[in-house]
Structure formats: C-alpha cells, structure tokens
Amino acid sequence: MNALVQIVHPSDVIRLGLQAVLNNLPGLQVLVHRDFGTVCTNFCRKNLILFDLSLIQDFDELKRTFCRTKLDGVAIAIDGQKMTHGIANISINTSEQKVKELVAELLELNSKSKPKLDQNSLTDREIDILKCVAKGLSNKEIADFLHISIHTVITHRKNITSKLGIKSASGLTIYAILEGFLNPADITLG
Amino acid sequence: MSRVFDGSSTMASLVFSEYNLLPVINRFGIRLGFKDKTIEQVCEENGVETSFFLAIVNTYMNPNYLPHSGLIGFSPGLIVDYLHKTHDYYLNYSIPRIDYLLDGLVNSGQGEGMALIRKFYREYRHEFFAHISDEEENFFPYVRSIVSGKPNATYAARTFEQTHTNLDEKLSDLRNLIIKYLQPTYDDNRCNEFLIALHNLEDDLKDHARIEDLILAPIVEQVEKDLGL
Ligand SMILES: [Fe+2]
Ligand SMILES: [Fe+2]
Numbered sequence: 001m002n003a004l005v006q007i008v009h010p011s012d013v014i015r016l017g018l019q020a021v022l023n024n025l026p027g028l029q030v031l032v033h034r035d036f037g038t039v040c041t042n043f044c045r046k047n048l049i050l051f052d053l054s055l056i057q058d059f060d061e062l063k064r065t066f067c068r069t070k071l072d073g074v075a076i077a078i079d080g081q082k083m084t085h086g087i088a089n090i091s092i093n094t095s096e097q098k099v100k101e102l103v104a105e106l107l108e109l110n111s112k113s114k115p116k117l118d119q120n121s122l123t124d125r126e127i128d129i130l131k132c133v134a135k136g137l138s139n140k141e142i143a144d145f146l147h148i149s150i151h152t153v154i155t156h157r158k159n160i161t162s163k164l165g166i167k168s169a170s171g172l173t174i175y176a177i178l179e180g181f182l183n184p185a186d187i188t189l190g
Numbered sequence: 191m192s193r194v195f196d197g198s199s200t201m202a203s204l205v206f207s208e209y210n211l212l213p214v215i216n217r218f219g220i221r222l223g224f225k226d227k228t229i230e231q232v233c234e235e236n237g238v239e240t241s242f243f244l245a246i247v248n249t250y251m252n253p254n255y256l257p258h259s260g261l262i263g264f265s266p267g268l269i270v271d272y273l274h275k276t277h278d279y280y281l282n283y284s285i286p287r288i289d290y291l292l293d294g295l296v297n298s299g300q301g302e303g304m305a306l307i308r309k310f311y312r313e314y315r316h317e318f319f320a321h322i323s324d325e326e327e328n329f330f331p332y333v334r335s336i337v338s339g340k341p342n343a344t345y346a347a348r349t350f351e352q353t354h355t356n357l358d359e360k361l362s363d364l365r366n367l368i369i370k371y372l373q374p375t376y377d378d379n380r381c382n383e384f385l386i387a388l389h390n391l392e393d394d395l396k397d398h399a400r401i402e403d404l405i406l407a408p409i410v411e412q413v414e415k416d417l418g419l
C-alpha cells in the first residue's frame with residue numbers, strides 16, 4: 001500500500017459510499033472516521049483526506065500541526081454549499097469516475113505516464129541559467145548576475161544536464177537555440 | 191556484464207558476440223578467415239600476446255572488467271602501440287567517414303538547425319585532433335622513453351592524468367541534440383547512417399579512454415616508482 005486515504009464525514013451513507021468507490025483503486029488503504037478525533041496522523045506515506053466541508057477548520061488545524069508533510073485534502077460539499085477556494089472539492093453529485101480521477105491525480109497514482117515530461121522540462125530558473133551558459137558566462141559570472149551562490153549555479157547545471165542529457169556548454173547553447181530560448185544573434189558560437 | 195572470453199574460445203565466436211570488435215581485432219594485425227581456431231591459436235599465428243589481446247577485448251565488452259592479475263605485467267610499450275594504432279584508425283577511417291556522412295546529412299536537410307549541428311561537429315573535430323596530437327607528441331613518446339630506460343623528464347603520468355580530457359562527452363551531446371531536439375528536415379537514412387557511425391565511434395572512444403586512464407596511466411606510474419622518478 002503506497003498511499004493512505006482517509007474519509008472524515010458524519011454521514012454514514014456518504015462515508016461508506018466513498019469508501020466503496022475508493023476501495024477499487026489499487027495501492028490505496030482507505031480509513032473512515034466520523035470526525036477528525038480518530039484520524040491517523042502517521043503521515044509517512046502519500047496522504048489524502050476527504051472531509052465534510054463543515055470540518056474545514058479541523059483539517060486546517062491538522063495541516064498546521066503537521067506542516068512539514070505534504071497533506072492534500074478534498075472538501076465534500078452538500079449541494080448549495082459554497083465551495084472553498086484553494087482546496088479540491090467534490091459535491092454530492094460528483095460521479096464515481098470523477099472522484100476516482102481526482103483522488104488518483106492528487107496522490108499522483110498515474111505518475112508513470114504523464115508527469116515524466118514535466119520532470120524533464122526545465123524550470124524557469126534553469127532556463128535563466130541555460131541562457132547565461134549559452135552566452136558563455138562562467139559559473140562565477142552567472143552567480144553574480146543572478147545573485148545566487150556558485151554552489152546553486154552548479155546544482156542547477158547538474159540538473160539541466162541530467163534532464164537534457166547534454167553536458168558541454170556548446171551543446172547547451174545549441175539546445176537553447178533549437179528550443180527558441182535564445183536568438184542566435186545573441187551569442188557567439190565557439 | 192557480458193561473457194568474459196578466454197584463450198580456448200574460438201575467434202569466430204568472439205566476433206559473433208560483438209561486431210564492434212572487428213576493428214579492434216584488426217588493430218592487432220589479425221584478419222578474418224579463422225576457421226575454428228581458438229583465440230590462443232590465432233594470436234600465436236599472428237605474433238600477438240594472447241593475455242594482452244584478451245585483456246583488450248574483454249575490457250571492450252565489459253566496461254567494468256579490469257584484468258587484475260597480470261595487469262602490471264603488460265609492457266607499457268605494447269599498450270602504447272595498440273593505442274597508437276587506434277588513433278590511426280580514428281584519423282584515417284572513423285573521422286573521415288563521419289565527415290562524409292555528416293555532409294550527406296546536412297545537405298539533405300535545411301534550416302538553421304543543420305548549420306548548428308555542423309558547427310558543433312567542426313568544433314569537436316578540432317578538439318579531437320588536438321587531443322590526439324597531444325598524446326602522440328607528449329604522452330606516448332614519454333612512455334616509450336621510460337620503457338627504453340632513458341626517461342624524458344619533461345612529462346609524467348600525473349601530467350597526463352591531470353590534463354586528459356573526455357572525448358566521448360560531446361559525441362553524446364551531439365547524439366542527444368539530433369535524436370531529441372533537431373527538427374527532422376533531413377533524409378532519414380542519411381541521418382541513421384550518421385548516428386550509427388557516431389555511436390560506434392563513441393563506444394570505441396570510451397574503451398580507448400578506459401585503457402588510457404585505467405590501464406596505461408597506472409602502469410606508467412608504477413614504472414616511474416620502480417625507476418625512482
Ligand atoms: Fe588516445
Ligand atoms: Fe585520450
């Protein structure tokens with residue numbers, strides 16, 4: 001079991017209904033509670049809590065107490081209740097398929113296929129560094145220019161190389177031009 | 191780790207297991223037409239030291255393989271001869287062939303990408319020649335001088351270890367750029383031929399550098415110690 005989902009809801013029907021839906025998802029352990037008093041706080045795995053919207057303060061407090069862990073929540077609203085921003089929501093009318101998709105997405109259960117591409121694309125900061133490398137700046141010059149430490153520059157460069165499979169400065173320059181991060185007029189090649 | 195060969199395997203089975211060994215075998219002056227002769231027999235007929243031949247081919251096939259026992263026993267002169275022949279192979283065959291295939295590839299495509307690839311390769315080619323000349327003009331003569339007992343004091347194994355650069359890195363960059371990022375405006379068959387030639391050179395260079403760094407340099411260092419240098 002690589003993820004734990006807990007359902008906190010005073011309504012037996014909603015609680016047990018959701019449990020039945022989520023039990024079909026592989027790799028999940030599902031626990032149910034009437035209130036936050038009995039919620040399992042051993043957050044060493046991936047965690048998700050589905051709770052009744054009226055319990056949002058309890059959820060926020062739990063999050064504050066265990067602020068170091070990544071803890072996602074989904075608020076369950078009865079129709080007509082105002083949805084809260086900043087947190088995922090489902091309502092009493094949400095379809096079984098949608099609930100499963102949402103839970104799988106939040107727990108990154110499908111991480112094999114989709115996020116791979118995201119992992120390999122460069123972050124904005126890495127693109128800043130890449131542009132500097134392509135312009136022929138040294139690590140020291142990049143550090144001064146971006147107001148970061150040389151150590152940070154080196155770490156970024158390592159990450160860029162492991163994402164792209166390109167090690168040399170001239171190889172990175174060509175990558176930057178091919179991908180449109182740089183105008184060839186901006187640089188002098190070798 | 192793939193199979194480790196010994197002198198009793200047939201020479202033909204060695205070739206069947208790894209076609210990229212063909213030029214390696216040629217460097218020892220060994221040519222095809224082995225019948226069912228063993229590696230040991232073929233080596234003897236060609237005046238090649240079997241244990242050295244095995245060390246070279248096994249290192250080629252298994253990057254982690256190092257001939258522990260007897261490593262120090264190889265004459266540095268023998269290794270330098272082999273490395274020199276490898277350089278000849280690169281200069282007279284691999285590089286001209288890649289030049290030719292790249293021309294075909296670039297001329298079959300269009301756009302700025304092709305020009306950038308050509309530029310990158312030209313830069314690399316320049317570094318490649320400088321690397322080889324440095325070894326041929328400084329390191330190898332030094333090793334030969336040490337073997338002859340009249341060491342030339344201007345060089346040392348440490349100098350080599352500190353300045354030896356990596357020649358396969360940019361080839362791997364080039365391969366990544368073409369396979370992952372270059373717009374395919376070119377003729378596919380020409381590109382494939384180019385990539386395969388590039389890949390073969392990259393593999394051969396990795397092996398070549400392993401012999402220089404992990405076999406030759408430590409042996410030379412040992413000889414320096416023995417001579418009290
Ligand atoms: Fe070399
Ligand atoms: Fe070398």
